[in-house]
Amino acid sequence: xxxxxKLVSSFLAFELDTDTNSKVHEIRSKxxxxxxxxGFPHSKDEYWKYTPIRKVLNEELTIFKxxxxxxxxxxxxxxxxxxxxxxxxxxxDGMYDPLWSSTTHEGADICILSSVLENKKYGNVISKYYNKxxxxxxxxxLLNSSFTKExxxxxxxxNVELEKPVEIVHINSGGESSLMxxxxxxVILEKNSKAQIIESHYSLNVNEKIYSDKHSTCVDPxxxxxxxxxxxxxxxxxxxKIQNDLETTSIIDSTYIDxxxxxxxxxxxxxxxxxxxxxxxxxxxxGKNINSILKGITIIGSDQHIxxxxxxxxxxxxxxxxxxxxxxxxxxxxxxxxxxVLVEKVAQKINAFQQNNNLIIGDNATVNSKPxxxxxxxxxxxxxxxxxxxxxxxxxxxxxxxxINDNDAKGLLxxxxxxxxxxxxxxxxxxxKIKKIIARKIGVNIGLEL
Amino acid sequence: MAxxxxxxxxxxxxxxxxxxxxxxxxxxxxxxxxxxDIVRSISKKKNEPEWMTEWRLEAYSxxxxxEEPNWHNVNYKKPDFQKIxxxxxxxxxxxxxxLDEVDPELIKTFNKLGISxxxxxxxSGVAVDIVMDSVSVATTFRETLAEKGIIFCSISEAIxxxxxxxKKYIGKVIPRKxxxxxxxxxxxxxxxxxxxxxxxxxxxxxxxTYFRINQAGTGQxxxxxxxxxxxxxxxxxxxxxAPSRDENQLHAAVVELIAMDNAExxxxxxxNWYPGNKQGKGGVFNFVTKRGLCNRNAKISWTQxxxxxAVTWKYPSCILRGDNSVGEFYSIAVTNNYQQADTGTKMIxxxxxxxxxxxxxxxxAGKSQNSYRGLVQVGKRASNARNFSQCDSLLMGNKCGAHxxxxxxxxxxxxxxEHEATTSKIGEDQLFYCNQRGIDTEKAIALIVxxxxxxxxxxxxxxFAVEAQKLLEISLExxxx
Numbered sequence: 001x002x003x004x005x006k007l008v009s010s011f012l013a014f015e016l017d018t019d020t021n022s023k024v025h026e027i028r029s030k031x032x033x034x035x036x037x038x039g040f041p042h043s044k045d046e047y048w049k050y051t052p053i054r055k056v057l058n059e060e061l062t063i064f065k066x067x068x069x070x071x072x073x074x075x076x077x078x079x080x081x082x083x084x085x086x087x088x089x090x091x092x093d094g095m096y097d098p099l100w101s102s103t104t105h106e107g108a109d110i111c112i113l114s115s116v117l118e119n120k121k122y123g124n125v126i127s128k129y130y131n132k133x134x135x136x137x138x139x140x141x142l143l144n145s146s147f148t149k150e151x152x153x154x155x156x157x158x159n160v161e162l163e164k165p166v167e168i169v170h171i172n173s174g175g176e177s178s179l180m181x182x183x184x185x186x187v188i189l190e191k192n193s194k195a196q197i198i199e200s201h202y203s204l205n206v207n208e209k210i211y212s213d214k215h216s217t218c219v220d221p222x223x224x225x226x227x228x229x230x231x232x233x234x235x236x237x238x239x240x241k242i243q244n245d246l247e248t249t250s251i252i253d254s255t256y257i258d259x260x261x262x263x264x265x266x267x268x269x270x271x272x273x274x275x276x277x278x279x280x281x282x283x284x285x286x287g288k289n290i291n292s293i294l295k296g297i298t299i300i301g302s303d304q305h306i307x308x309x310x311x312x313x314x315x316x317x318x319x320x321x322x323x324x325x326x327x328x329x330x331x332x333x334x335x336x337x338x339x340x341v342l343v344e345k346v347a348q349k350i351n352a353f354q355q356n357n358n359l360i361i362g363d364n365a366t367v368n369s370k371p372x373x374x375x376x377x378x379x380x381x382x383x384x385x386x387x388x389x390x391x392x393x394x395x396x397x398x399x400x401x402x403x404i405n406d407n408d409a410k411g412l413l414x415x416x417x418x419x420x421x422x423x424x425x426x427x428x429x430x431x432x433k434i435k436k437i438i439a440r441k442i443g444v445n446i447g448l449e450l
Numbered sequence: 451m452a453x454x455x456x457x458x459x460x461x462x463x464x465x466x467x468x469x470x471x472x473x474x475x476x477x478x479x480x481x482x483x484x485x486x487d488i489v490r491s492i493s494k495k496k497n498e499p500e501w502m503t504e505w506r507l508e509a510y511s512x513x514x515x516x517e518e519p520n521w522h523n524v525n526y527k528k529p530d531f532q533k534i535x536x537x538x539x540x541x542x543x544x545x546x547x548x549l550d551e552v553d554p555e556l557i558k559t560f561n562k563l564g565i566s567x568x569x570x571x572x573x574s575g576v577a578v579d580i581v582m583d584s585v586s587v588a589t590t591f592r593e594t595l596a597e598k599g600i601i602f603c604s605i606s607e608a609i610x611x612x613x614x615x616x617k618k619y620i621g622k623v624i625p626r627k628x629x630x631x632x633x634x635x636x637x638x639x640x641x642x643x644x645x646x647x648x649x650x651x652x653x654x655x656x657x658x659t660y661f662r663i664n665q666a667g668t669g670q671x672x673x674x675x676x677x678x679x680x681x682x683x684x685x686x687x688x689x690x691x692a693p694s695r696d697e698n699q700l701h702a703a704v705v706e707l708i709a710m711d712n713a714e715x716x717x718x719x720x721x722n723w724y725p726g727n728k729q730g731k732g733g734v735f736n737f738v739t740k741r742g743l744c745n746r747n748a749k750i751s752w753t754q755x756x757x758x759x760a761v762t763w764k765y766p767s768c769i770l771r772g773d774n775s776v777g778e779f780y781s782i783a784v785t786n787n788y789q790q791a792d793t794g795t796k797m798i799x800x801x802x803x804x805x806x807x808x809x810x811x812x813x814x815a816g817k818s819q820n821s822y823r824g825l826v827q828v829g830k831r832a833s834n835a836r837n838f839s840q841c842d843s844l845l846m847g848n849k850c851g852a853h854x855x856x857x858x859x860x861x862x863x864x865x866x867x868e869h870e871a872t873t874s875k876i877g878e879d880q881l882f883y884c885n886q887r888g889i890d891t892e893k894a895i896a897l898i899v900x901x902x903x904x905x906x907x908x909x910x911x912x913x914f915a916v917e918a919q920k921l922l923e924i925s926l927e928x929x930x931x
Contacts, residue, residue, distance in 0.1 A: 046521065345848055360863040364830070369858040371869070378845035378875040388860045388867035 003059045007143065008036050010063055014147060024117050024148065027131050031145035038139050050336040050368045051307050056250040056276050058219040061180040063147055065093050069173035071204070076100065079169050079202045083429045086198075087166045089152045093173050094181040096150060100169075109155040110166055113186060116153045125155060129188055133228050133256035133284065140252045140280075144182045144226040151184040151225075156193040156235075165196040165427060170223065172203035172249060178219045185227040189235040189263075196427060199227070200242040203249045220248040220275060229257040229265070233287070237265045240430060244437060245273040247302060254280040261287030268425060269296040270434055271306045272441055278307040285312070285319045285347075292321040295421045297434075299441045301330035301362065309338045314347040323354040326418050328442070329365035339384070340372045347377050354384035359391065359417055391417075411444025418442075480537040486510060489637050492537050496606045496640075499613060509626040509636030516630045523821045523853060524790040526761045529700050529735060536638045536671070595653075601646040602657055605673050608644035615646060619677055623706040623743045623769070631702040632739040635671045639704070642672035647682040647713075656911055658687040674705040678713035678748075685716040687914060698760060699724075699734045707742035707750055711772065714749040715742065719766075720914055722921055723758035730788025730817075733760025740764060746772035746801070753909045755918040756783040756791060757925040765823065767796035770804035770832075777806040780906040782918070784925045785818030785850070794824035794855075799835040799865070808839040811903050813922075814850035821853040828865040835862060841871040844902055846895075896923045 001009075011032045018025060040057055041048040069092060080088065080100075087110045090100040096112045103111045116122045117130075134141045152168045170183060189195055201223060231237050243251060251274055257265055271277055283292045298306045312321040327335045337356045358367045371384040391413045399409035418438055425431045439445070480488060489510045493503040518528055595602050601612060609616050626636040643659045659674065678684050688705075701723060709715050717740075726733025736759035742750035752766040768777030779795040797806035806826065814820035820843065828835045843852035854871045876898050884894030899922055900907070907915050 348848065358860075360860065360865070363863055364861075365863060367858070367860045369856075369860075369869075371854075371856060371871070373843075373854040373871060373873060374851070375843070375845065375853065375873050376848070376851040378848045378850070380845075380873060380875075382873040384854070384869075384871050386856070386858060386867070386869040388858065388865060390864065390866070 001059065003057050003061060004036070004039050006059060007063065008032060011146060014063065018149065019118050022118060023127060024130065028146050028148060031136075031142045034136060035139060035142040035146055038137070038142065040139050047309070050334075050338075051278055052276070052305065053278070056220070056222050058178070060178045060219045061222055062178055063180050063182060065095070065176050065179055067175075068095060069093060069175035070099075071171065071173060073100075075204060076171060076202075079171060079200065081165070081167055081198065081429055081433065084165070086164050087162075088169065089166070090169045090171065091150065091183060092171045093176050093179060094150060094170075094183060097171075108157060108160055108162060109153060111153050113151040113153045113184060114149055116186075117148075125188065129228070129230050130186060131228070133258050133282075134226070135256075135282070138254065138280070140224050141226055141254050144184055144224050144254070147182040148184040149182070151186070153185070154187045154195065154197065156189045156195050158190045159192045160190075161194040162196065165198060168197065168199040170199075170201045170225070172201075172221055172223075174204035177221070179221045181221070181223045181225070183223065183225045185225070187227065187229040187237075189229075189231045189237055191232045192234045193232075194236045196238045196240075198240045198242065198430065201225075201245050201249075201251055203246045205246070220250065222250045222252070224252045225254070227253075227255045229255065231257065231259045231263040231265045233260045234262045235260075236263065238426060239265070239267045240425070240427075241267070241269045241279075242434075243269070243271045243274055243277055247273060247304060248275055250274060250276040252278045252280075254282075256282045256284070257292075258284045258286060259290045259292065262289045263287070264291040264293070266293035266295070266424065268421070269308065270437070271296065271298040271308075272300065272437060274304060274306070276305045276307075278309070280309045282311045283313065283321065285314050285316055285321075288316055288318050290316070290319040292319075293424065294321070294323040294325075295424065296325040297418050297421045297438070298325070298327040298329075298335055299418065299438065300328075300333040300335070303332045303334075305334045305336075307336040307338075309336075309340075311340045311342065312352065314341070314343045314350045314352065317346065317348045317350070319347065320351045321353070323356075324421055325356045326421050327356075327358040327367065328414060328418060329358065329360050329362055329367060331362040332364040333362060334366045334368070336368045337386075338370045338372070340374065341382060341384070343375045343377050343380055343382065345376045348379040350377065350380040350382065352380070352382040356384075356386045357417070358388045359414065360388060361414075408444065411442050414442050415439060415444050480535050482535045483532045484534070484536060484638065488536055492638055492640060495537065496609075498606070498609055501613075501617065502609055505621070505626075506637050509633050510638075512627045513630070513633035513637055516627075516633055518630050522763055522792045523823070523855070524761050524763060524792050524819065526735060526790070527698070529698065531634070534700060537640050595655075598651050598654065599648040600651060600653055601644065603644055605639075605642040605644045605675060608675075612644075612646070615677065616644070616675070619706070619708055620673075620675060621706075623708060623741045624704055624739050629739060631737045632704050635673060635702050635704045635739070639671045639673040642674045642703070643676075644674075645676045645684065645686065647678045647684045649679045650681040651679075652682065653684040656685050656687055658689070660689050670699070670701045670703070672703045674703070676706070676715060676717070677708045678710060678715050680710045681712040682710075683714045685911060686718070687911060688717070688719045689722070698732060701734050701736050701738070701759075703738045705738070705740040705766075707740075709742065709744050709748035709750050709775075711746040711748060713745070714751075716751045716753070717742070717766070718753040718910055718914055720755045720910075720918055720921065721758055721762070725758045725787065725789050725925075726760040728787050730760070733789070734758065735760060736762045736764065738764040740766035741769065742767070742777070743769045744772055744775035744777060747774045748772055749776040749778070751778040751780070751909070752795065753780045753906065754782070754793075755906070755910070755914075755921065756781070756793060757921045759791075760789060762789075762791040762793055765794050765796055767798065768806065769798045769800065770806065771800045773801040774803045775801055776804070779806075779808045779810070780909045781810045782813070782903045782906045782922070783811070783820055783822075784813045784922060785815070785820045786925050787816040787818060789816075789818040791819070792821045792823055794822045796825040797827070797837060799826075799828045799832040799837070801832060803834045804832060805836045806838075808837070808841070809905050810839075810841040811906055812841070812843040812852055813846070813899060813902070814843070814852050815846040817849045819851045819853070821855060822871075823855040823857075825857040825859070826867060826869070828860045828862050828867070830861045832862050833864045835865040835867075837865075837867045837869075839869040841869075842902070843871070843873040844899070845873065845875050899923075
C-alpha cells in the first residue's frame with residue numbers, strides 16, 4: 001500500500017475519534033477527498049522541482065501514535081527560551097502536554113486548538129478565521145486540513161499587547177517511530193494588538209529499543225505543520241521559527257499570513273537542523289500601508305536539505321515587503337531558495353525587496369536559487385539580488401594580517417555574514433540564543449559573553 | 451548614433467508596422483499538412499543525400515511522440531501543425547550566378563526592406579544570405595569570402611557541397627530530440643545558412659542572414675549552422691521581417707554555433723517579425739532554439755533586440771564546455787499592445803574558469819507581458835566559474851506585466867554568482883527634467899529608453915545599432931499617456 005492510500009484509509013479510523021457533526025469535520029472530509037485527487041507532489045512539479053520529497057515519504061509512516069510518553073525536565077529544558085517569562089504551549093508527539101505548558105484565557109486566548117474547535121463559544125472565531133487562507137491545490141496543506149486535531153490557538157483581542165512572548169514547542173519524544181505529525185495552529189491578532197511568537201520543533205534521540213526490535217520497521221519521523229495567521233488593522237506580529245532538530249527528522253512547514261491595513265508582520269526562520277526541511281511561507285497583503293518582513297538564516301552540513309519557498313502577494317497599493325535570506329552550506333548539503341513576489345495591477349507604489357545570499361563551504365554542496373518577480377503594476381520599486389560565492393579573500397587577508405589565524409578569520413567572516421539577518425530581532429534573549437547556535441554551528445569562538 | 455529630430459518625427463508618424471507589405475512573386479508551395487511523405491518530399495525537392503532524408507525522418511518520428519511544452523509564461527492558441535504548409539519557395543531559376551539573375555520583384559522587396567544589395571556590395575561590406583519564405587535566395591560576397599577559405603552559403607548547398615562538415619556538426623549542439631520545436635525543425639527545415647570559418651581566420655566582414663516570411667499560411671523553419679574553427683573569429687547578423695497578416699504564422703528556427711578552441715563567435719539578432727495589430731490579431735509565433743558550444747578559450751556572444759512577434763519564446767544559450775571559455779548574452783526585449791515575450795538565456799558552466807555575463811533589458815508597454823527566464827548552472831567540476839546577471843525591466847502603463855524567473859543552480863563551492871534584477875517605471879522626475887529642457891514627452895521617453903538599453907545597444911555592430919535604436923522608438927510609439 002502506498003503512503004497516499006494508507007493515509008486516505010487512515011482517515012476512516014481517525015474519524016471514529018472525532019466529532020463528525022461539525023463544520024471543521026466538513027473541511028476535513030473535503031480536504032481528504034481533494035488530497036486523494038491530487039496526491040503527493042511529483043519532482044516534475046515546478047514548485048517541488050528541487051525538493052527530493054519522495055525520500056521522506058515512506059509508506060511506513062503513520063499518523064497514529066502508540067502511547068503517551070512522559071519526558072523528564074532536564075531532557076527538554078534546553079528547548080525553552082529560558083531567562084524570561086513566557087506563555088508556553090508544548091506538544092509531545094503531537095499531543096498537548098499540560099505539564100510543561102503555561103496557557104491562559106485571561107486577556108487573551110493562548111491555548112490549544114482542539115479545545116477551541118469543538119467549543120461553541122468559539123464558533124464565530126472559527127468560522128471567521130479557520131481554514132480561510134489555505135492553498136487548496138497544495139497536497140501537504142490539504143493533508144494537514146484532513147487530519148487537523150491539535151495545535152496552538154492564539155487569539156489576541158483588540159488593543160491588547162501581549163507582555164510575554166508565546167512559545168510553541170513541538171517535541172518528538174523518540175519513543176515512537178515512523179510518526180507523521182500534522183500539527184495545525186491558528187493565530188489571530190485583532191486590531192491594534194501586538195504579539196511575539198516563537199515556534200520550535202525538537203526531537204529526542206530515538207529509543208534504541210525501537211530500532212533493535214526486528215519486528216517493527218522503523219523510519220524517521222515527518223512533521224507536516226500548517227499555521228494560519230491573521231494580522232488585523234494596526235496590529236504587529238513578530239514570528240520566529242527555530243528549526244534546530246536532529247538530522248533524522250524532516251519538516252514540511254506551511255505558513256499563511258493574511259495582513260490588513262497598517263499592519264506589520266515579520267517572520268524569521270532559523271534553519272539549522274533536520275534531514276529535509278521545506279518551508280512554504282506565504283504573505284497576503286489585503287489592505288494599505290502594510291509591511292511584511294521575511295528573514296532567514298540557514299546553516300547546514302552533511303546531507304541535509306533546506307528549502308525556502310516564499311510568496312509575497314501584493315494586492316493593494318502603498319505596501320512594502322522585505323526579504324533577506326542567507327545560507328551557509330557545508331559538506332553535501334543542499335539549499336533551495338524560491339522567492340516569489342507578485343504585484344497585482346492595482347498595487348501601485350509598492351516597494352518590494354528580495355535578497356538571497358549564499359556561501360558554499362562544502363565541496364559537494366549545492367545551491368538552487370530562484371528569485372522570481374511577477375509584476376503587473378508600473379509605479380513600483382521592485383528589486384532582487386542573489387549571490388552565490390565564497391568568503392572575500394581580501395577581508396580574510398585583512399584579518400590574517402592582524403594576527404587572526406585562518407580558521408578563526410573564516411569563522412568570524414561567516415558569522416558576520418549570517419549575523420546581519422538578526423538585526424531586526426527585538427527579543428534580546430532570543431537573539432543571544434540564536435547567536436550562540438550560529439557560533440556553535442560555524443565553530444567560531446566569538447569571544448563575547450553571550 | 452543620434453539622428454535628427456525630423457528623422458525621429460518621421461519615424462514616429464509611421465507608427466504602423468512598416469514592413470507589412472507582401473511581394474507578388476510566384477512561389478511554389480507544398481500542400482498543407484505534415485506527414486512522412488511531406489518530409490520526404492522536402493528532402494527530395496532539395497536533392498538531399500540519403501543520410502539527410504533519414505536524419506529528417508528520425509527527427510519526425512521523435513517529434514510525433516513529443517508533446518508541446520506548457521511551462522512558459524505566455525498564452526497563445528497552439529498552432530495546428532496540419533494546417534501549415536512546410537515548404538514555400540520563390541520560383542527562381544536554378545543556380546544563380548549573380549544578383550542580376552534574381553527576380554526583379556525580389557530585388558524590389560529587398561530595396562523596400564532597406565537591404566539594397568547592390569549598394570551594400572559596395573559600401574557596407576556586409577555579406578548577406580537572404581532567406582525568403584523557406585529558401586535561401588541570394589548570397590552575396592561569396593567569392594571574396596572564399597578567397598579566405600570561408601564557406602558562407604545556404605544550408606541546402608552545404609549539405610550537397612560539404613556533406614562531411616554538415617554531417618559532423620548538425621544536431622550536435624541541439625540534438626533532434628532536444629525539444630518539441632527543435633524536433634519539428636529538424637524534420638522539415640527547408641533552408642538556412644551555413645558558415646564555416648577555417649583555422650586562424652578572422653572573417654573580414656560581418657556575415658548576415660535576412661529572413662522574411664512572404665507566403666500566407668506557411669511556416670518558416672530555417673536552420674543555421676555556424677562553425678568557427680580553432681582561433682577564428684566571426685560576427686554574424688540576423689534580421690527578420692514578415693508581412694502583416696491576420697492569421698498567426700509560425701517561425702521555428704534552430705541556430706547552432708560551434709566555437710572550437712580559441713575561436714570567437716558574435717551572433718547578433720534584430721528580430722522584427724510582424725507583431726500583430728493593435729487588437730492583438732495576427733502576428734508571428736517566434737519559437738526558436740539557439741545554442742552555442744564553447745570549447746577551450748572560446749567565446750560566444752549573443753546579442754538580441756526583440757521588438758516583433760506576437761509571441762516570442764527563445765533562450766539563446768551557451769554551453770561552456772571548454773576551460774576558460776566565455777559566454778555572453780545581451781538582450782533587449784520590447785513588447786507593446788498584446789505582444790508576449792518569454793525570453794532569456796542558459797549558461798551551462800562545465801569547464802574550469804568559465805565566465806558568463808547576462809544583461810537583459812525588458813521594456814513592456816500596452817497590454818503586453820514580458821518575461822525574463824534564465825538559467826545559470828555550475829557543474830561539480832566547473833571550478834572558479836563566474837557569472838554576473840542583471841535583468842532590468844521598465845514598465846509603461848499599468849496594463850502590462852514584467853516578470854523575472856531566474857534559475858540558479860550551483861554545485862561547486864568556488865563559483866561566484868551574482869544576480870540582480872530591478873523593475874521600475876520611467877521616473878516622473880526624469881520626464882520633468884527633459885520637459886524642462888524643451889524635450890517633449892514622447893521624445894523624452896525615447897531618450898530614456900535608449901539610455902536604459904544602452905549597455906546592450908553598444909554591443910551591436912554599427913549598422914544594427916542604428917536600426918535597433920529606431921525600432922525601439924517605433925515599437926513604443928503611442929504607449930505613453
